[in-house]
Amino acid sequence: MKCSVILCPAHLDELYFTGKTIIVIDVLRASNTIINALKNGAKEIVPVASVEFAVKVSGGMFGGQTLIGGERNTKKIDGFALGNSPLEYTEEVVSGKSIVFYTTNGSKAVAKAKFSENLFICSFSNISAVAKHIVNLNTDFEILCAGRNNSFSIEDSVCAGRLVSIIQTLSKNIELSDSSKACLALNKSFGKSILAMLKGSEHGKLLIENGFEEDLKFCSETDSIKVIPYFKENVIKLPR
């Protein structure tokens, strides 16, 4: 299995992903919001790459069963039912619902990678489950860090390194790119306390400033949820 990490998605176009196995990581917070919403019974997440498209798509969907969620500059968008805090996506709110989802980095990364053969959503909360699944697939894979505004983010890179390190303990058959080796080193340097790493990160500091400190705690928990969201035919679901 060849393994590579895409540290910034900006330079890649949609066709790059055709036929590949891709794991999207957006630790703060889209990955965790998607994971928690599906764990809490949301029917599906429809990731979109623009606010305009979110409004358009949701307009055509079945009344009452659709919510729009997401953020711009960490905050809920006017007219949206939900923001991008995983804690908002409780069973009471999301059970049985389709959620049209726009975020600055994560939903865009998923939408960009839509031509992938396999496309999974990962964060610390489901990392061992995803690792096992990749080892079972036994195929080359690339980890797509959503990053921040098309640029590097430490939390996604550390999570990518952690995923590679777990896969390494499960399979000896893994060939590492420069970027995978770098992320392994970053996990070693910064992965001792995920919560401390998140609190010290640029994105983490911004979230704390904007009142989302509880989200950091939620996003730091490891192997707490264990579901594996996958993307197929324009929606993110759990396997039946």
Add this chain to the structure above:
Amino acid sequence: MKCSVILCPAHLDELYFTGKTIIVIDVLRASNTIINALKNGAKEIVPVASVEFAVKVSGGMFGGQTLIGGERNTKKIDGFALGNSPLEYTEEVVSGKSIVFYTTNGSKAVAKAKFSENLFICSFSNISAVAKHIVNLNTDFEILCAGRNNSFSIEDSVCAGRLVSIIQTLSKNIELSDSSKACLALNKSFGKSILAMLKGSEHGKLLIENGFEEDLKFCSETDSIKVIPYFKENVIKLPR
């Protein structure tokens, strides 16, 4: 002094660099070729972002005093006088000459950052000299890793981390971004033997395959040259 590292330049446009202090790093090999050519008496380097532009620019320059150099896929381009091996740029060949220079990553990164207020070229060979100069300037700066094909490269990131670490020993007045902290960690993990790191890198392996192993040795030497090439009015020169 705020310090940030741009790990992949793809998502930035030329205007991003306006008024900034930028240090371009392309360890394999453009930084070293530029540094060695200027140390060996080249009058100036004219970095260009396309082969076509290299041919156009050199056509209008003073006959006999201009050479075209650079590479595509690590190899010298048909019709060019020189490739991108720093070892080719000897005093006999380059002294007094203007060199129009095209490479896949490095010359493009310099051309992209042309609106910077200050723009320097760095590699391991002149790293302490550049660090001292930045500390003397006492200004915010960004390190632009040329990378590989708009993507991450381990050698440029480790060199960026080494530069930040030397600057930290010279000045306590430095504020680190996520990317700077990550590069510091990468320098710690991979910087013990620069030559081993280069030989293990994707780009290094490709250069060895193509017969350029000697270049890796040259590019691994630290503080061996000590000049500080800077870009101004479309050319790279040494300060008088």
